[in-house]
Amino acid sequence: MKEIVTLxxxxxxxxxxxxxxxxxxxxxxxxxxxxADSVFKNQDLNxxxxxxxxxxxxxxxSYTPRLVSINLRGSLGSMNSHGTxxxxxxxxxxxxxxxxxxxxTQASEPFKxxxxxxxxxxxxxxxxxxxxxxxxxxxxxxxxxxxxxxECLENGVQFxxxxxxxxxxxxxxxxxxxxxxxxxxxNNYGIGRDCFAxxxxxxxxxxxxxxFVEECDNIQGFQFIVDDSGGFSAVAAEFLENIVDEYTNxxxxxxxxxxxxxxxxxxxxxxxxxxxxxxxxxxxRLSSYCKLIVPVGLPSLSKSKAxxxxxxxxxxHFHSSAVYAAALHSISLPFRMVPVGPTADACSSSGAVDIxxxxxxxxxxxxxxxxxxxxxxxxAPALTGGQNDLSLLEMLQPLTPQTADDVEDMLAIEHxxxxxxxxxxxxxxxxxxxxxxxxxxxxxxxxxxxSCHLSVALCPLPIPLPFxxxxxxxxxxxxxxxxxxxxxxxxxxSLEIHSVPMAARLRSSSVVLPLLENKxxxxxxxxxQRGAAGAELLRSWGFGMEELMEMDxxxxxxxxALRPPQLTSDSD
Numbered sequence: 001m002k003e004i005v006t007l008x009x010x011x012x013x014x015x016x017x018x019x020x021x022x023x024x025x026x027x028x029x030x031x032x033x034x035x036a037d038s039v040f041k042n043q044d045l046n047x048x049x050x051x052x053x054x055x056x057x058x059x060x061x062s063y064t065p066r067l068v069s070i071n072l073r074g075s076l077g078s079m080n081s082h083g084t085x086x087x088x089x090x091x092x093x094x095x096x097x098x099x100x101x102x103x104x105t106q107a108s109e110p111f112k113x114x115x116x117x118x119x120x121x122x123x124x125x126x127x128x129x130x131x132x133x134x135x136x137x138x139x140x141x142x143x144x145x146x147x148x149x150x151e152c153l154e155n156g157v158q159f160x161x162x163x164x165x166x167x168x169x170x171x172x173x174x175x176x177x178x179x180x181x182x183x184x185x186x187n188n189y190g191i192g193r194d195c196f197a198x199x200x201x202x203x204x205x206x207x208x209x210x211x212f213v214e215e216c217d218n219i220q221g222f223q224f225i226v227d228d229s230g231g232f233s234a235v236a237a238e239f240l241e242n243i244v245d246e247y248t249n250x251x252x253x254x255x256x257x258x259x260x261x262x263x264x265x266x267x268x269x270x271x272x273x274x275x276x277x278x279x280x281x282x283x284x285r286l287s288s289y290c291k292l293i294v295p296v297g298l299p300s301l302s303k304s305k306a307x308x309x310x311x312x313x314x315x316x317h318f319h320s321s322a323v324y325a326a327a328l329h330s331i332s333l334p335f336r337m338v339p340v341g342p343t344a345d346a347c348s349s350s351g352a353v354d355i356x357x358x359x360x361x362x363x364x365x366x367x368x369x370x371x372x373x374x375x376x377x378x379x380a381p382a383l384t385g386g387q388n389d390l391s392l393l394e395m396l397q398p399l400t401p402q403t404a405d406d407v408e409d410m411l412a413i414e415h416x417x418x419x420x421x422x423x424x425x426x427x428x429x430x431x432x433x434x435x436x437x438x439x440x441x442x443x444x445x446x447x448x449x450x451s452c453h454l455s456v457a458l459c460p461l462p463i464p465l466p467f468x469x470x471x472x473x474x475x476x477x478x479x480x481x482x483x484x485x486x487x488x489x490x491x492x493x494s495l496e497i498h499s500v501p502m503a504a505r506l507r508s509s510s511v512v513l514p515l516l517e518n519k520x521x522x523x524x525x526x527x528x529q530r531g532a533a534g535a536e537l538l539r540s541w542g543f544g545m546e547e548l549m550e551m552d553x554x555x556x557x558x559x560x561a562l563r564p565p566q567l568t569s570d571s572d
Contacts, residue, residue: 002220002354004049004335005212008069009236010227011160012259012297015317017225018160019325019467021065024050025166026462028063037499039420039428043459044348049336052215054169056085064169066212070205070235072186073175077159078111081175083168084121114162115152116466119145146465150493153466157318163466171208176235177201188278189285190541192231198238206242213247221251221355223332226286228256229297233282240289251359252290255374256283257324258297258401260314273526273534280523281543284551287370287558292359294372294506295400295515296324306376306397309472309481311491319468326461327376327399330417330504334358334455350431351417351455358415361453362508366411367561371516373400373507378461379471379479379500382422383429383437392418393441396505402515412449412509420460420501422480431456449509460499469493475500510562520555528552 008017028047030040054062062085113121153163176196186192213219222243226236243252287293298304301320302312312319337352353361363370377395418438423429429437434456442448460479471492474482479500526534528548538548 001046001048002218002335003066003216004220004223004332004355005209005216006050006065006067006223006225007209007239008067008225009071009239010230010232011071011075012227012229012257012317012321013225013232014069014071014075014160014227015259015321016255016257016325016328017067017069018164018166019322020328021067021166022164022464022466023325023329023462024065026464027459030462039458039460040462042348044338044340044457045333045459046336046338049220050332052169052212060085062167062169064167065172066215067168067172068174068205068208068212069168069172070174070176070232070239073177075159075175076173077161078113078117079159079161079164079173081173082170083173085167085169111159114156115145116149116163119149120165146495149465150469150495153318154469157316160321163318165464165466171211174205174208186231188230188274188541189234189281190231190537192234193542195231196235196238198242202238202242205239206246209243210246213250219250220335221253221359222247223355224252224254224290225328226254226256227258228279228282228286229258230278233278233286237282237285237289240286244289251292251356253355253359254286254290254293255328256286256293256295256297257321259317260298260301260312260320269533274537276522277526277534277538280519280527280555281538281541281551283519284523284554288554290370292363292370292372294374295512296327296374298399298401301399304397306378306399308395308397309379309475310470311472312470316468319470322468322470323376323378324399326378326502327374327504329461330376330419330502331374331415331506333417333419333457334415337455337457347431348459349455349457350435351453353415353453353455358453358506361415361451362413362506365413365508366450367508369508369512369558369561371508371512371558373398373403373509373512375399375505375507377503379475379481380418380421380503381481382424382501383433384424391441392421392438392503393445396503398511400512400515402518403511404514405511407509407511408447409510410447410450412507414449414452414505414507414509415455416452416503416505417455417457418501418503419457420479420499421456421503422478422501426478426480428458431458449507461502462499463494463497465494467494471497471500510564513559513562516555516559516562520552520559523548523552523555 008014030036050066051063052066056062157163226232300314301307302314334351334353335355337349339352340347362372375396375398380392381395418434421429421434423433438454469491473489475492475497476482477498526532527538
């Protein structure tokens with residue numbers, strides 16, 4: 001087994017992570033459910049890659065994510081930072097008191113559990129009684145409660161923990177001391193640098209990571225998700241620098257995620273300059289500490305082609321993070337596939353590869369481009385027929401911002417995962433059928449990549465109860481596409497959709513060139529050029545001209561590597 005340690009840094013990263021772990025928890029539950037679809041019984045997935053076995057103080061076996069999550073103090077909502085499986089040991093006050101003056105204590109009211117979490121904990125406490133409740137599905141009290149829960153989540157999610165149904169290890173959840181989300185605007189790289197000192201809190205974070213790494217027999221890599229829209233970029237950069245120093249030979253697959261919608265309602269020129277400089281600085285710093293970085297997060301997911309069959313509200317992180325988490329889940333499936341022999345068509349999966357293999361595939365060949373684009377088809381179309389006869393390749397749309405359309409890149413390299421695909425309505429495709437269809441689509445395509453690694457699994461994406469109602473009314477129970485959408489109808493959620501076929505792809509391609517050029521130009525225009533509007537701001541963030549020039553050189557090399565030769569020579 002090759003283990004993965006997951007790291008989630010920042011608020012939106014934990015929104016994404018909460019959905020990601022809900023998918024895993026749902027897979028575990030369906031695998032042991034006698035009444036579940038048989039496709040979930042033999043998944044050919046080794047969940048030990050992501051999870052660790054343990055034992056509570058009471059001797060009860062536990063199975064928890066191999067995870068370190070970092071967020072602001074007070075960002076866990078009603079969840080305890082020690083989790084729910086383990087008893088928190090109350091800290092005792094020291095006998096020695098050095099302060100003789102008046103002491104005032106400020107404490108916030110504890111957050112109450114929402115309807116979903118109340119139901120979750122009640123079921124766990126009374127599992128023996130609730131497992132055998134008789135009654136039909138339609139009109140039963142449990143179904144009525146499910147509808148209430150979904151409505152509660154749609155209108156009331158404030159924290160990522162509000163919809164988390166997973167137990168976490170006491171060492172997994174870390175809150176930064178001294179930074180409260182109701183007090184600080186934690187919205188740029190400089191604030192992150194000022195509020196977080198590695199010397200003060202970094203050692204405890206390192207200890208938590210070390211705890212999970214040292215349990216691994218043969219770790220394959222780190223899956224690192226960072227909210228790079230604000231101050232957590234600086235926290236993540238410090239963390240990554242420490243990881244690179246301590247775990248030299250362990251690859252990092254870095255997802256830099258951002259929520260949809262405007263970051264602030266008050267958009268002044270000063271704010272705009274701060275945001276674009278933050279994006280350039282954040283990207284430069286983060287990419288310097290990993291082998292592969294994947295920017296994820298569209299300014300308006302709801303208006304993108306990726307939402308063709310979805311109803312997204314950009315203002316709700318609960319919505320957009322679900323789509324991004326689904327894509328990350330699909331990409332990560334090959335990392336825990338059980339390797340199979342030459343008779344792969346008879347098995348439940350094919351194309352197993354580890355993080356090191358994907359990183360080398362995408363960034364270690366040809367141009368050695370370390371920036372990849374994430375594409376998704378959610379749901380993926382049926383292999384034969386379907387919605388307007390759209391092919392699988394046509395349905396894959398980018399979740400990475402500022403990418404170019406219709407670019408012919410003969411040096412492109414791809415890693416694609418297809419799982420739960422339908423051959424036609426209601427009939428699941430075999431591994432062999434999926435492989436033949438994808439190969440046929442590439443033969444018919446106007447352009448094709450230099451190479452593409454394909455991973456296939458029969459198991460679709462399960463839709464857990466606390467998943468947002470974001471599917472169009474033309475999506476069926478198993479994710480099949482059914483004709484045109486009905487206008488003004490309500491979107492569907494977990495009560496109507498049980499699973500969906502998925503396709504996701506990582507691309508090393510020149511389509512990412514506009515994003516890189518934009519970051520380089522903004523750094524030069526607002527930070528480096530004489531009289532730059534953001535020069536003083538960058539100095540206040542602690543960046544001198546020498547460091548900025550190093551970032552400029554790094555971004556320039558990224559751009560030059562992807563530009564066609566004639567454009568590079570013209571610019572020279």
